[in-house]
Amino acid sequence: MEQHGKRLLLVEDDQGLREVLTEELQERGFQVKAYADMPSVAELSEIDWALLDLRVGSENGLELLKDLKTRHPQVKVVMMSGFGSVASAVKAMQLGAHNFIAKPVTVEMILRAFSDQAENMELPEEEISLARMEREYIDYVLQSSEGNITQAAKKLGLHRQSLQRKLRKNIPRK
CATH class of the missing domain: 1.10.10 (Arc Repressor Mutant, subunit A)
Structure with a gap:
């Protein structure tokens, strides 16, 4: 999958995870804008992909997803959560998320989640229902x-x- 130079928005309130993902994604050629809390959608220009946590502090990532897809419909968004429910995953997809993944995540899982080539994806060792x-x-x-x-x-x-x-x-x- 071609990702060199892709501009990725990362919204994750866990500092350790945010730093690790930022570093690993940058090593793979991404330009990462990382936030610990919900950025204003007005600030978000020139991004190709967005990786959003479902819950950031007391805020709901679905609201950011909705605003982001309204203003930037071309942005491919993947939602992630350690505490996601079926309803949250369905709502995220209805609001335009490309995919929904469960934490803990790896960069490989993230790249597969953004992939349009599902038939070429390797399945994770354990599918999380x-x-x-x-x-x-x-x-x-x-x-x-x-x-x-x-x-x-x-x-x-x-x-x-x-x-x-x-x-x-x-x-x-x-």
């Missing part, structure tokens, strides 16, 4: 709620019993 992403996000929210199902359900926008059903349905099998 949307159901698994949802379960990981639920686990993350439960952990941040210190195991309190009622509090986690509120954060997830679910009724407590619905969350309990999801948890019973997805009990890991040995």
Whole structure:
């Protein structure tokens, strides 16, 4: 895939990941504009690709995606998230994202996500399903709620019993 000189916008609030991705993408010939928070779309000119985190602090990357595709429809956007849900992935695609990938990410995964040549892509060692992403996000929210199902359900926008059903349905099998 030809990427030499491609101008890439990277929005990632995790400083370590942002620095590693910036360095590795620059080594592969990309001109990277990296941000820790949501830049103003007015600032964003002359970019070819955008790699956006779904959640940047308390902000929603889907809003930036929407604004970016409105003002710069030619920009190819890939969304990434460590806590993405099925609904978030679907919404991102509806708003014009080229692809949606789950963290942790590698540069190879990112390049495949931007690729138009799906038939030539090598599959990652482990395919991450949307159901698994949802379960990981639920686990993350439960952990941040210190195991309190009622509090986690509120954060997830679910009724407590619905969350309990999801948890019973997805009990890991040995």
